[in-house]
């Protein structure tokens with residue numbers, strides 16, 4: 269239904285509007301009598317033994333919603349009904365911020381890609397805290413909190429922003445993700461260097477009294493040397509593992525005309541053009557570390573096989589975002605089925 273009816277309609281709207289329409293329609297469906305039942309019938313699929321336990325936290329199935337879809341914690345209950353085993357909310361920052369001027373989200377349909385330069389638009393961590401307190405955790409679905417820093421915070425003080433978000437959300441989410449890999453906050457990716465990163469990760473592990481799983485999300489554009497540094501850092505700081513990967517700043521190998529890509533401008537590219545690079549990064553991290561820590565694989569999962577490839581490369585769990593835009597919510601079930609059949 270999504271691919272043949274909804275998608276052609278949604279693609280007539282600018283992407284940010286289409287996103288809002290989609291979540292609005294879904295909310296409406298869930299609120300009408302029988303809506304939740306229809307959703308469960310359409311998207312519900314659980315296989316036996318599909319749960320994955322990491323650091324004592326059991327994910328009911330290995331397919332999650334990636335960060336950025338629900339930046340403010342407004343839709344995680346609804347999205348969990350699509351059968352996700354976990355939903356990651358954020359990236360949230362201490363203070364609310366508007367993000368970059370619109371337009372800042374673009375489709376690249378010939379490549380099944382998305383380019384975004386949203387710039388961490390969000391209502392701030394206090395608003396997120398209030399929402400989670402009000403609506404609670406979703407049933408049978410793990411809730412992750414992806415945290416970042418405000419644009420106005422200089423990198424030398426970034427650690428304070430991560431600590432604020434970590435402490436305010438501590439009792440409300442099941443796991444945390446430190447995001448230093450978005451290309452849309454100037455200078456943020458410099459925090460992926462060993463020194464600043466160890467300051468942030470050590471500060472958070474010190475405050476992690478209940479030993480909640482703590483992941484670091486990395487960019488696909490890191491060199492082998494930088495990936496080696498990150499592996500060392502996981503071992504030195506004792507964080508749980510990595511999320512690989514965020515969006516890429518590369519524009520290599522696209523079918524879309526260069527002029528069109530140039531007219532879009534800066535931003536992170538996701539979706540199908542990222543599939544192979546993200547899988548390559550996962551495999552490198554897994555092989556080089558001898559599988560010493562869990563990896564959440566994300567980047568360009570557009571069908572069940574892509575999800576299987578991420579698991580085969582060494583991921584314990586996978587996440588989806590852009591694939592939902594092109595393939596629709598059926599992708600969640602398709603990915604779960606494909607992984608279960610491995």
Ligand SMILES: Cc1cc2nc3c(=O)[nH]c(=O)nc-3n(C[C@H](O)[C@H](O)[C@H](O)COP(=O)(O)O)c2cc1C
Pocket residue numbers: 334335336337339358359373382384386388414447450485513514515538539540542566567568569587588589590591
């Ligand atoms: C519109 C958009 C906004 C995003 N916002 C965030 C974000 O706030 N934090 C984050 O860690 N990742 C963010 N991402 C990256 C995704 O979580 C994911 O890592 C990336 O898109 C690759 O997966 P995909 O190809 O399945 O989309 C965003 C992606 C998109 C498309």
